[in-house]
Amino acid sequence: MQLSVRPYTNFQTTALVVLRVLIGWHFLYEGLAKLGNPYWTSAGYLAESKWWFSGVFMFMATHEPVLAVVDFINSWGLVAIGAGLMLGCLTRYSTIGAIVLLALYYIAAPPFAGYTYAMPMEGSYLLVNKVLIELAAVVVLLAFPTGMLFGLDRLIFRKQTPEYQALQQAHG
Amino acid sequence: MTDEHTNQGGQGAGDHWSNISRRGWLKALFSIPVVGVFLYNYLRKKAADDAKRDAIMSELRVAETGPAVIPDAISRPPGERLRVGIIGFGGEGESLVRNAGFAHPGWVEDAIEANREDARNKRLETYMNQDDLNIEITAVCDVFDVRAERAIAASAVDTRPGGGSANQPAKRYRRYQELLQSGDVDAVIIATPDHWHSRMTIDAVNEGIHVYCEKCMTRTEQETHDVYDAVTNSDTVFQLGHQNRQSESHNKAREIIEADILGPITLVEGTTNRNDPWGAWVWDIHEEGNPQTIDWEQFEGPAPNKVPFSLERFFRWRCWFDYGTGLSGDLLSHEYDAVNQILQIGIPKSAVASGGIYYFKDGRDVPDVFQAVYEYPDRDLTVMYSATLANGANRGLVFMGHDASMKVGGSLTVTADHSSTRYEEKIDGGMIDPDRPMFTYRPGFKGIDAVTSATEQYFASRGLLYTYRGGRRISAYHLLIAEWLDVIRNGGETSCNIERGFEEAITCHMATRAYQEGRKVEWDPVRRRIV
Numbered sequence: 001m002q003l004s005v006r007p008y009t010n011f012q013t014t015a016l017v018v019l020r021v022l023i024g025w026h027f028l029y030e031g032l033a034k035l036g037n038p039y040w041t042s043a044g045y046l047a048e049s050k051w052w053f054s055g056v057f058m059f060m061a062t063h064e065p066v067l068a069v070v071d072f073i074n075s076w077g078l079v080a081i082g083a084g085l086m087l088g089c090l091t092r093y094s095t096i097g098a099i100v101l102l103a104l105y106y107i108a109a110p111p112f113a114g115y116t117y118a119m120p121m122e123g124s125y126l127l128v129n130k131v132l133i134e135l136a137a138v139v140v141l142l143a144f145p146t147g148m149l150f151g152l153d154r155l156i157f158r159k160q161t162p163e164y165q166a167l168q169q170a171h172g
Numbered sequence: 173m174t175d176e177h178t179n180q181g182g183q184g185a186g187d188h189w190s191n192i193s194r195r196g197w198l199k200a201l202f203s204i205p206v207v208g209v210f211l212y213n214y215l216r217k218k219a220a221d222d223a224k225r226d227a228i229m230s231e232l233r234v235a236e237t238g239p240a241v242i243p244d245a246i247s248r249p250p251g252e253r254l255r256v257g258i259i260g261f262g263g264e265g266e267s268l269v270r271n272a273g274f275a276h277p278g279w280v281e282d283a284i285e286a287n288r289e290d291a292r293n294k295r296l297e298t299y300m301n302q303d304d305l306n307i308e309i310t311a312v313c314d315v316f317d318v319r320a321e322r323a324i325a326a327s328a329v330d331t332r333p334g335g336g337s338a339n340q341p342a343k344r345y346r347r348y349q350e351l352l353q354s355g356d357v358d359a360v361i362i363a364t365p366d367h368w369h370s371r372m373t374i375d376a377v378n379e380g381i382h383v384y385c386e387k388c389m390t391r392t393e394q395e396t397h398d399v400y401d402a403v404t405n406s407d408t409v410f411q412l413g414h415q416n417r418q419s420e421s422h423n424k425a426r427e428i429i430e431a432d433i434l435g436p437i438t439l440v441e442g443t444t445n446r447n448d449p450w451g452a453w454v455w456d457i458h459e460e461g462n463p464q465t466i467d468w469e470q471f472e473g474p475a476p477n478k479v480p481f482s483l484e485r486f487f488r489w490r491c492w493f494d495y496g497t498g499l500s501g502d503l504l505s506h507e508y509d510a511v512n513q514i515l516q517i518g519i520p521k522s523a524v525a526s527g528g529i530y531y532f533k534d535g536r537d538v539p540d541v542f543q544a545v546y547e548y549p550d551r552d553l554t555v556m557y558s559a560t561l562a563n564g565a566n567r568g569l570v571f572m573g574h575d576a577s578m579k580v581g582g583s584l585t586v587t588a589d590h591s592s593t594r595y596e597e598k599i600d601g602g603m604i605d606p607d608r609p610m611f612t613y614r615p616g617f618k619g620i621d622a623v624t625s626a627t628e629q630y631f632a633s634r635g636l637l638y639t640y641r642g643g644r645r646i647s648a649y650h651l652l653i654a655e656w657l658d659v660i661r662n663g664g665e666t667s668c669n670i671e672r673g674f675e676e677a678i679t680c681h682m683a684t685r686a687y688q689e690g691r692k693v694e695w696d697p698v699r700r701r702i703v
């Protein structure tokens with residue numbers, strides 16, 4: 001009975017949890033670094049946007065009230081998602097949030113052939129960049145959730161933990 | 173994933189808090205140590221960064237925030253309504269009138285269209301954000317009919333900053349003397365070619381009319397003395413059009429100098445690099461320009477050489493010494509005034525200059541490549557100006573001290589010198605990296621500016637187009653006009669007054685004379701003459 005609610009091997013679980021914590025760490029620091037820099041704004045990134053959605057991103061960059069909201073959501077979003085992934089707290093929502101943010105970063109400035117950006121990049125990319133890889137990694141975390149195994153979600157969603165459900169079944 | 177509920181078995185499934193085993197708690201809170209490691213490292217890094225910055229800042233004694241002292245141009249509400257005349261409604265005249273709150277309706281339409289095509293283009297927003305200066309443009313004089321009509325249309329525009337209502341159209345005067353004597357103007361903006369500046373300024377102040385005059389203040393040394401005497405002997409308020417006086421980064425640079433961050437400064441280099449015909453004064457020749465629509469005789473006026481009607485000379489007057497002084501009066505004047513604002517150096521002891529017409533061989537007689545070197549022996553300082561109109565590299569305005577260099581433009585950076593005496597300890601201790609700016613001042617604005625033309629980019633990069641107040645982008649021209657009007661109403665001193673104007677004009681003319689006469693010229697401070 002219990003095996004059925006324990007789908008991962010220890011190795012799989014460890015690998016997934018380590019991946020989740022590392023991505024969380026990255027998000028959390030990205031967010032805190034932005035909050036700690038009074039000069040930071042996403043305006044430069046948004047204004048450089050290429051591809052289909054550039055008009056939307058350009059609108060964000062050039063309308064100060066909108067930009068203020070975007071900057072707020074972006075920096076605090078990164079902090080919340082990062083903390084969520086590290087702590088395993090509301091992991092599912094954090095994962096979805098991370099996918100949304102990363103997808104926005106990617107479509108704002110996709111490394112398609114023929115697109116050049118003034119912002120320096122630390123590597124060489126063609127279609128696939130580190131944003132897309134991190135996005136794929138977060139999709140893996142969504143497909144193979146670990147918050148209920150290792151994380152505060154064990155406490156938040158006590159009734160849904162494998163152990164609780166196994167207990168229910170054991171006690172009929 | 174081992175069993176862990178067995179020791180909880182007796183308590184029943186309903187009490188789910190107590191169902192959590194010690195192992196369960198450990199699994200729930202497993203990442204707390206990781207978060208601890210994160211926070212420990214984060215706080216350590218932050219503390220180290222803060223300590224480094226505090227150490228540099230306490231050493232420098234300059235705040236990272238906006239300049240403490242900026243000309244107080246917009247804090248006082250405008251008092252009585254002033255009637256302003258405009259003489260010369262070419263590119264610069266139109267820009268000044270627009271920055272006083274009166275854009276030509278065609279410009280408004282273009283700005284709306286430009287914003288529709290590229291949302292970064294915020295010309296209209298910047299215009300509409302201007303303070304209402306409580307003036308009206310009552311009188312216009314331009315020798316070209318098209319421009320005079322354009323000025324009249326601008327004076328009655330209904331798209332006004334601050335929601336001001338449209339005014340009555342200005343009256344056109346064929347001769348500027350009639351405008352000055354009409355009794356219709358309290359103050360006048362002079363944006364004609366340079367060869368007219370002195371005569372118009374003198375006539376205006378003699379009528380008791382306040383003057384905002386474009387740079388260069390005059391075309392010759394004698395005119396400079398005449399303007400100086402006329403303005404100082406009048407009760408009028410004079411402002412010379414150097415926008416850098418209102419730029420945040422230039423005022424911040426003054427603070428850096430006062431805090432003696434650079435150490436002894438021995439060399440300042442101001443530069444101009446432009447690489448497009450427009451930047452070299454090959455301006456458009458209007459299709460309606462002809463001897464019927466242009467009063468050529470009045471255009472020539474005090475020009476030393478009278479020539480037959482010429483569209484090139486009318487529309488591209490900066491290319492000839494008859495009407496201006498080329499790079500000297502147009503762009504060296506900006507660089508010099510910025511240095512004078514920041515270092516307060518006054519007129520140099522001597523000047524040499526060289527250059528030639530090396531690229532734009534289009535019949536002009538002013539050089540398109542030009543260098544001038546000024547000596548200030550009592551300040552142990554050389555100021556040099558270097559310009560080409562056929563290359564667009566960005567060299568900026570750099571103040572070179574023994575301990576650090578400062579680059580001033582739209583923003584400002586200070587970089588410690590590898591061999592600095594003052595910062596030696598901090599460089600050796602790793603607190604200051606001489607390969608990176610130790611102090612950066614960026615005006616407090618987070619938005620995106622789009623500047624379209626190469627000439628606009630040139631001015632924006634030098635902090636001469638826009639500046640920032642409280643995070644709001646404002647035209648530096650607007651602030652300079654606002655300051656002039658404020659002093660007219662409430663008293664005080666304009667930031668580029670007749671003393672600064674005298675220094676600017678004489679210094680530019682020293683370079684022009686040195687170039688034309690092929691010799692080193694000197695300033696005799698007793699006789700107040702270039703010798």
